[in-house]
Amino acid sequence: MSKQSNKSNEFEEAAIPVDIEETIEREEKREPLISRRKLLTTLGLGGIAAVSTGLWEAAGKSTAFASDQSVTGSVYGIAQKNRKKELLDILDMHFCLSVKLEDLRAELEPDPMLAYYVTNEMQEGFFRYDPNDNTTPDNTGTILVSSNGKRFKRIYGDTLIASWFGTKGDGITNDTLALQLALNTASGHKLFIPKQRAGFYLTGQLFIPSQIAIEFEPGTIIQAVDTLSKVGPVYERLIRIKTVKDVYINGNGATLRMNKTAYTSGEQAHIFDISGSENVVIENINANDSGGDGFYIGYFESTVAFCRNIVLRNCRADNNRRQGLSVISVDGLTVENCRFSNTKGTAPQSGVDIEPNGQLDLLKNIRFIQCVSEGNTGRGFLVTLLKPTAASEPIDIIFDRCRTKGNSFGFSMNYGGDGTKAVQGEIKLIDCMADSEQYAGFSDLSFSADSAKRSYIRCRAINCNTVNQPDDPYGYGSSFIVTTVPAQTRTVIGNAVYTDCESIDTRQVPLIKRGFTLKKNKTEIIRNVAYFNCTVKGGGQSIYSIDPASEDLHAEKHPLPIQAFPSSGAVKFDYIGFKITNAGAAGEVNLTLPTAKAAVTYTFFVEAAYRLNLVTQPGKTILTPNGGKTLIGTDMPGNSIKLLGRTDGQWEIASSVGDWLL
Structure with missing residues (x-):
């Protein structure tokens, strides 16, 4: 022809x-x-x-592809x-x-x-x-x-279409074989999955190959069969991205889900399992109603012990049984503008849980940007470091402009170990906000001062302690708390810095009692915690609640917060960094100092025209040019003195105005 x-x-x-x-x-x-x-x-x-x-x-050639050349360049x-x-x-x-x-x-x-x-x-x-x-x-x-x-x-x-392979998308036919054939054939190319004809696509476990771009038609729903294996070692997940490279998935708002009522036991039936894979981008997709996690990033059944260069963007994980997202081992993870909500079923029941399984697992270059975690039975964002040690690679985690609301705790950094079990590195929370949490907005639980540093920068907790339990041992009616849990004892906890953070209570009946708390629950010491320009707003809350077991503390605020003593009393560690006065006094005031701790400072100022005396604990002194004194004082309004704690339990004069030795 x-x-x-x-x-x-x-x-x-x-x-x-x-x-x-x-x-x-x-x-x-x-x-x-x-x-x-x-x-x-x-x-x-x-x-x-x-x-x-x-x-x-x-x-x-969409915008998303252009921004992820490492993925799409390999596909086409x-x-x-x-x-x-x-x-x-x-x-x-x-x-x-x-x-x-x-x-x-x-x-x-x-x-x-x-x-x-x-x-x-x-x-x-x-x-x-x-x-x-x-x-x-x-x-x-x-x-x-x-x-x-x-x-x-x-x-x-450039594109294959899933329906070519005989998918029915009628909510009745099992499309596993047809979808898997489509995925396998599309390796090296792009696969388009059109919206179902009726109901949803019904499928078993699916494996994603390397070098593939997958795009869903808006409105597509894929639901797992009710019979995914929940029993180890043969756990099944809906989507397996296992030991592959260069995968791009654009959901265009599609939903991948399970019939959660069929998965009331176990915790491994995830929607997305990304294990031992590299260069994976998933965006604009919903992972809901699973018997485990919406998203899992680790190395399940993989010969590669971590993932590398993973991106979740504009994704949602709602009503999952264990977690919205679990992170086990990864070098390079960006989670941007994602929402994790309503997790309920089996512990930890958090929106996000970053929790390595072993000493060699990696938590490197992890960034959460403008993400939201709300309505979860457990924490909003949880970092649990039971398994890493001092021999592990340093961790590097940043939460940037993330929000939590209506969880048990908002942001919870937990369980960094002592000594040889103390992983190094840093966790930063920048411009994050916790709103209406049942307990504390920001908590550090049993996190050793030997372990990774936590930096809280311009973080805000708003209207937390909604259950109104001001004496709860782990929330303590606080917005920000460092403490321990009995099951995870530590020799020393701390190594946290709070900069420009704020505890806010705008309720008609305020429920926050303490803005920033250091609380001892057993025999631990609290060490190396600093507060810079931290404030409280609303209610009758105190700025600080600091256990006497604390040491190596620093608090600095400009202008200084003020604590008035119109009558004699004891100066507590809650007043570190304060300007303490005798305003309102009608006579002589004697203030008993605590035993000094390194770096703790107090500033005393005479406002009322009565003598203000500073008295040490038995056996302790205030070091002066005239030797150690157990009592110093003055009655001249305008006189002031700044005392600095030493490691030997003595106080020294850092600066003074007027004569305090008369």
């Missing part, structure tokens, strides 16, 4: 073939030959777009150009044969010069017979094999 030589108009109707006998023979066989013009007229918008590759090529290669050429070749053919899939499989003597156009609904497209191939297996979507072994190959552009 001759080909049209004039290509000036790709859609020009082909000339009638010169081989009249061939035409008559085909008419006798009643084979439905159609011309190019007629064919393109019957294709409709979707078919023409698929032929021209314009629709799919445009999707492949030379094959893209070859397919464009094949599509143009189709338009050069004189005739196309309109057939059903079953017709191709029954075809015994195909013509390599014909284009076969399959008309089965949702599987439409061009096929050509390849006389040189007798080995490629039938995958139902891009390769069809006839009953006598003839191979028909689909001609397509």
Whole structure:
């Protein structure tokens, strides 16, 4: 059969073939030959777009792809150009044969010069017979094999469509095999998953291959069968991204989910399991109602003990059984503008849980940016460091402009060990906010002062302690707290810095009692905690509540907070960094100092015209130019003195105005 030589108009109707006998023979066989013009007229918008590759090529060059070249560059290669050429070749053919899939499989003597156009609904497209191939297996979507072994190959552009492989998307048919065939075939290319015809796609566990871009049509729903294995060691997840590279998934708002009522035991039935993989980007997708986690990042069943360069962007995880997101081991994780909500079922029941399984696991280059965690039974954002040690690689975690609301605790940094069990590194929380948490907005529980530093920068806790339990041992009616839990004893806790942080209570009946708390629950020491320009607003809350077991403390605020003593009393560590006065006194005031601790400072100021005396604990002194004194004082308004604690339990004069030695 001759080909049209004039290509000036790709859609020009082909000339009638010169081989009249061939035409008559085909008419006798009643084979439905159609011309190019007629064919393109019957294709409709979707078919023409698929032929021209314009629709799919445009999707492949979306903004998200452009920003993740390491992923998409590996997905698209030379094959893209070859397919464009094949599509143009189709338009050069004189005739196309309109057939059903079953017709191709029954075809015994195909013509390599014909284009076969399959008309089965949702599987439409061009096929050509390849006389040189007798080995490629039938995958139902891009390769069809006839009953006598003839191979028909689909001609397509940059994108495969899942429905080509026989998906039903009716909420009844199990589409596992068809979807897995589509995924396997799309390796190195792009796979488009159209919206279900009715209900949802029903599927078992699916494995994502390397070098693939997957795009869902908006409104797509994929639901797991109710029979995923919940019993180890053969746990099943809905989506497995296991030991692969270069994966991009754009959900366009699609939802992947389970029937949660079928998963009331166990905790491993996750929606997404990303294990031992590299260069994975998932965005604009919902992972809901799982029997485990919405997203899991680690190394389950993988020969690679960590993930590298993982991005979750604009994702949602709602109503999962164990976690919205679990992070086990990763070097390079960005979670941006994601929401984790309503986790309930089995502990820890947090929005996010960063919790390594072993000493060699990595928590490096982890960034949460403008994420929200709300309504979870457990914590909003939880970091649990039971397994890392001093021999582990330093951790590096930043929460940037993240928000929590309505969880048990908002942000909880837990369980960094003592001594040889103390992992190094730093956790930073920058411009984060905890709102209406049941207990503390920001908590450090059993986190050793030997372990990684925690830096809280411009963080705010608003209207927390909603359960109104001011003496709870772990929340203590506080917005910010450092303490321990009995099950995780520590020799010393601390190593936290709070800068420009604020405890706010705007309720008509305030429930926060303490803004910033250091609380001893057993025999531990509290050490190396600093507060810079931290404030409280609203209610009758104190700025600080500091246990006497604390040492190496620093508090600095400008202007200094003021504590007035109109009568004699004891100076507590709660007043570190304060300006302490005798305002309102009607007579002499004696203030008893605590035993000094390193770096603790107090400033005393005489306002009322009565003597203000500073008295030490028995056996302790205030070091002066005239030797150690157990009592110093003055009655001159305007006189002031700043005392600095020493490691030996004595006080020394850091500065003074007026004579305090009379």
